[in-house]
Amino acid sequence: MSVVSLSYYNKQWADAQLALVDLIEQETPPEPPPPETDRYAVFQMLATLYVKYIQIFRALEQAYDQIVHPQKRRVLRHVLDGVMGRVIELKYEMMNLECSEYHYFDDVLADLKLTPGDVEIPIPRYFVTERLKPLREREKMLGQILAKMGPKDTQKDTGGPRMSLEDAIRLIQIHERARQGRLRAEIMLRITENSRRSRKQPPTLHPDIAATTIQKVWKGFAQRRRTRRDREEEMTFLGMATPSVQVNLKNTPMSLALRTEETRRRVQERHEIEYQQALEVIRDKIRDTEGPDIKDTMMDQIRQWFIECRDVTGKFPEYPEEDDGGSAAIFKMKTPEDLEEELKEKEEAKDGKKGKKGKKKKEKKGKKGKKGKKKKEDDGEEEEEGWKMTPSNFVPAVCDGSNAYRDVWQRRDESGNYSQQYDTELVREEKRREVEDEVRVQVDELMRTELKNLMMAVDRDKGRKKGKKKGKKKGKKKKKGKKGKKKDKDLTPNRTIEDLYEELVTQGIIVRAPQVKLSDFEGDYSYLGTTLRDAGVEPMPSLSDVRRLVAEFGILPLGSAAVHEKAPLTKSIMLAGPRGTGKRMLVHAICQETGANLFDLSAANLAGKYPGKDGLKMLMHLVFKVGRALQPSVFYISDCERMCKKKVPKSDPTDPKRLKKELPKALKTIKSEDRLLLVGTTRCPFDAEMKPLMSCYNRLILIPRPDYASRHLLWRRLITKYNGVLTNHLDVSSLSKVTEGYTPGHMVTAVQQVLTDRRIQQLSKKHLQAVEFVAPLARIDPVFAEEEDSFKAWYAKTPMGKKRAKLAEGNEEEGKGNGKGDKGKKGKKGKKGKGKKGGKKGKKKKKKK
Numbered sequence: 001m002s003v004v005s006l007s008y009y010n011k012q013w014a015d016a017q018l019a020l021v022d023l024i025e026q027e028t029p030p031e032p033p034p035p036e037t038d039r040y041a042v043f044q045m046l047a048t049l050y051v052k053y054i055q056i057f058r059a060l061e062q063a064y065d066q067i068v069h070p071q072k073r074r075v076l077r078h079v080l081d082g083v084m085g086r087v088i089e090l091k092y093e094m095m096n097l098e099c100s101e102y103h104y105f106d107d108v109l110a111d112l113k114l115t116p117g118d119v120e121i122p123i124p125r126y127f128v129t130e131r132l133k134p135l136r137e138r139e140k141m142l143g144q145i146l147a148k149m150g151p152k153d154t155q156k157d158t159g160g161p162r163m164s165l166e167d168a169i170r171l172i173q174i175h176e177r178a179r180q181g182r183l184r185a186e187i188m189l190r191i192t193e194n195s196r197r198s199r200k201q202p203p204t205l206h207p208d209i210a211a212t213t214i215q216k217v218w219k220g221f222a223q224r225r226r227t228r229r230d231r232e233e234e235m236t237f238l239g240m241a242t243p244s245v246q247v248n249l250k251n252t253p254m255s256l257a258l259r260t261e262e263t264r265r266r267v268q269e270r271h272e273i274e275y276q277q278a279l280e281v282i283r284d285k286i287r288d289t290e291g292p293d294i295k296d297t298m299m300d301q302i303r304q305w306f307i308e309c310r311d312v313t314g315k316f317p318e319y320p321e322e323d324d325g326g327s328a329a330i331f332k333m334k335t336p337e338d339l340e341e342e343l344k345e346k347e348e349a350k351d352g353k354k355g356k357k358g359k360k361k362k363e364k365k366g367k368k369g370k371k372g373k374k375k376k377e378d379d380g381e382e383e384e385e386g387w388k389m390t391p392s393n394f395v396p397a398v399c400d401g402s403n404a405y406r407d408v409w410q411r412r413d414e415s416g417n418y419s420q421q422y423d424t425e426l427v428r429e430e431k432r433r434e435v436e437d438e439v440r441v442q443v444d445e446l447m448r449t450e451l452k453n454l455m456m457a458v459d460r461d462k463g464r465k466k467g468k469k470k471g472k473k474k475g476k477k478k479k480k481g482k483k484g485k486k487k488d489k490d491l492t493p494n495r496t497i498e499d500l501y502e503e504l505v506t507q508g509i510i511v512r513a514p515q516v517k518l519s520d521f522e523g524d525y526s527y528l529g530t531t532l533r534d535a536g537v538e539p540m541p542s543l544s545d546v547r548r549l550v551a552e553f554g555i556l557p558l559g560s561a562a563v564h565e566k567a568p569l570t571k572s573i574m575l576a577g578p579r580g581t582g583k584r585m586l587v588h589a590i591c592q593e594t595g596a597n598l599f600d601l602s603a604a605n606l607a608g609k610y611p612g613k614d615g616l617k618m619l620m621h622l623v624f625k626v627g628r629a630l631q632p633s634v635f636y637i638s639d640c641e642r643m644c645k646k647k648v649p650k651s652d653p654t655d656p657k658r659l660k661k662e663l664p665k666a667l668k669t670i671k672s673e674d675r676l677l678l679v680g681t682t683r684c685p686f687d688a689e690m691k692p693l694m695s696c697y698n699r700l701i702l703i704p705r706p707d708y709a710s711r712h713l714l715w716r717r718l719i720t721k722y723n724g725v726l727t728n729h730l731d732v733s734s735l736s737k738v739t740e741g742y743t744p745g746h747m748v749t750a751v752q753q754v755l756t757d758r759r760i761q762q763l764s765k766k767h768l769q770a771v772e773f774v775a776p777l778a779r780i781d782p783v784f785a786e787e788e789d790s791f792k793a794w795y796a797k798t799p800m801g802k803k804r805a806k807l808a809e810g811n812e813e814e815g816k817g818n819g820k821g822d823k824g825k826k827g828k829k830g831k832k833g834k835g836k837k838g839g840k841k842g843k844k845k846k847k848k849k
Helices: 003-027 039-066 070-098 106-112 132-149 165-199 207-237 253-289 291-313 336-351 353-385 395-409 424-462 470-485 497-506 529-534 543-559 561-566 583-594 612-629 640-644 662-668 690-696 708-721 732-738 744-754 757-761 770-778 785-796 799-809 814-848
Strands: 572-576 597-600 633-638 676-682 699-702
Touching: 003 039, 003 070, 003 395, 039 070, 039 106, 039 253, 070 253, 070 395, 070 543, 070 561, 106 529, 132 497, 253 291, 253 424, 291 424, 497 612, 543 561, 543 572, 543 583, 543 676, 543 699, 572 583, 572 690, 572 785, 583 597, 583 633, 583 676, 597 612, 612 633, 612 662, 612 676, 633 640, 640 676, 640 690, 662 690, 699 785, 708 732, 708 744, 732 770, 744 770, 785 799
Parallel strands: 572 676, 572 699, 597 633, 633 676
Antiparallel strands: none
16 A cells, blocks of 8 residues: 555545535525526526535545545545535435436536546445444344254255156166267267378478468468457457456456555554544543643632632622533633623523513514514515525535634645554544543532532621522423323333344344345436427436436435434335336345345235234334334335235235335334335336325335446446357347347346356357347347336326426426415315315204204
8 A cells, every 4th residue: 555545535535625615615605695586597506516516425435435544534524424415405406496306417417528427426335344343243143043044945845746767767868878879970070081181182382382371371360360459459448348358357457456445444444443542542641641730720710710700790600500511601702791791681581581571472462463464475575586595404514524624634744644544633632622521520510619618608798698599490491301201112122132133034024135236236327318308308217317316315315324314304215117127126235235134024025924913013113123223224115006006806815905004104203313214116006096105105216118328238238247258249239229128137037048158168169149139038028118108107196297297387486386286275175164064964954854
């Protein structure tokens, strides 16, 4: 690990901070900007901010993953979480503006001269690397539990037909005779060829002519091979072709870079351990050496403050309470006169509180009508004026991190810190403040008693005694804790989390997620999204857009607790798309990228488990209790539309409607500090009722069949993944064009059927051709355009689809559109109300009769 590489990441952090300062200045102007009325200009502004923040996010994530300085990483982590949360906030701003989950940035990328790869959302690697120990322990425990259970269905008979001994012998004899026949045929072929060669007499040539002929043929062959090799290297360098032969994968630059990154991560762990040890040692040292001096100076300062207040005001001051900061409030650059004025104001406020309340009530009653009118006028003006940016929860955190970098690290000389270990001076400053806070608590207790003794001595001389009012207030404040008594009963109070975890694993509810990453869900960027939207056509999203949404709604909030607490809360996601589009793969990717537990709550998996109402309550209790204790956690429901169907056949043993009532109730209990996510998958959402389905899933991700660009990318990646070789004989472009409507799952099936072990051995003699993949695909039904249209029609009926349709019709002013909708709703409600009254009167008349 060289100093050059470390300096590179430090420079990368510095460049990201410069770009971040420009964005902060843009987002925090000295005066609030006027509301914007042009929706297109607003979206362009949000999209530009979004793309720039993603670029900074990528740089900071890479720097945080590779910088080994422990104190730098803490500042960097704070900024990284803030930028990550700001990206999610901007995404929600664009969703509210465009009424769509999908957005396209073709024109923005062209203006900023960027490629789609530059704005790909990275998955922070610290989600898993900083939790490796607990994740390994959990994986070990899961493996032990599964090993106790043993392999599934080992005792079950397959039920297939069994072969008799005579038939088996006869089959072996047939194959042996066939083998011997093939061997004899090969021997006879060799004999005939040798006899033919012996009959032919080689022509006699002059040695010079023969040598010239051999040289001519060899030079032509060597030059053609050299030209072909140069052409392949050039095409590979330009990215227009993949390397045909992969040799020495261990020594490639990519593998060497990955090994260097792993080495840096090990250095990070070592430096972190050293830093934690230094924190304890330096704190103890400062407490022992400087603690007594700090205590004496504090006590002297406070006594001096007593004397100054006594000289100025004629009496001793009241000592600040712990809630106000204790003696720390004394040393905030205030004179005794200022403190005395503050105390007087507090006393006057306490005495005159009741009188002021009465006056305020009367004033409010008198001005109520005028204020109401003004509010309405102001509301109307705001609606007419246009759009305003909602205040951010992450911009202050980003500003704090940027200020910390500017004050501490921007101009700090680290030429002597070759190995990038912790800075001792910064540790001393930090621990000195901690020791001062600890000592201040002790000093406050001593000085309060000393002040009381002084005041009692003065009161004895003057013959005055003051009553104590503070004790009563504390007692009143404590009574407010009675409201938080309403809690759900713990059905398993005497059981440990490990015991409950083992029970859910044995029941098959906690499942091991396969090793899948989000980058394995491959698909190309949608290059015509903005063009189609400007033309009034709603484009189908690409697989790259789907990957982006899964990262923004699922992975980033689940992976970071700081982001999840402040970002807009996403409790559930529904992945809708045809069969084979990768819905289950995305669920597994969410679990692997965040290190989350996977709870399979599908109807088929819950069949026969925890029966009855009590069993259902126990199931929900166990799932959410273990999920909260071992968060992050993902609750997975396959075929989620079955839970909201109008009619379910009685012959269905899975009882898909079992969770219909309990699941929405449980989702309401999820708070911002609970990193829990419900993910449902469906391939026919139009079979379910819309209202109950949308009440369970507040975010919808529609996964389409891949377009031409995604199919071209998938064919190339899949063929190389399954040990195939891409050559000029394989027309990938035509294959991608012909396979329109086929999903990635269909492509994987076709590649597996074609690239068998025998076919891979023949690749050196017989090149792959596109025709070979047509036969296996012909046996699979593709996703036809009618099925895709049904998904579009269903999406248009969802709440977001309806908003998007209204926006497309020309109702761009949300205030006016909402006003019309509200009036219509009120009218309907009024009619319903009259109908109900009429119905009641009719019932009363019948009773009288």
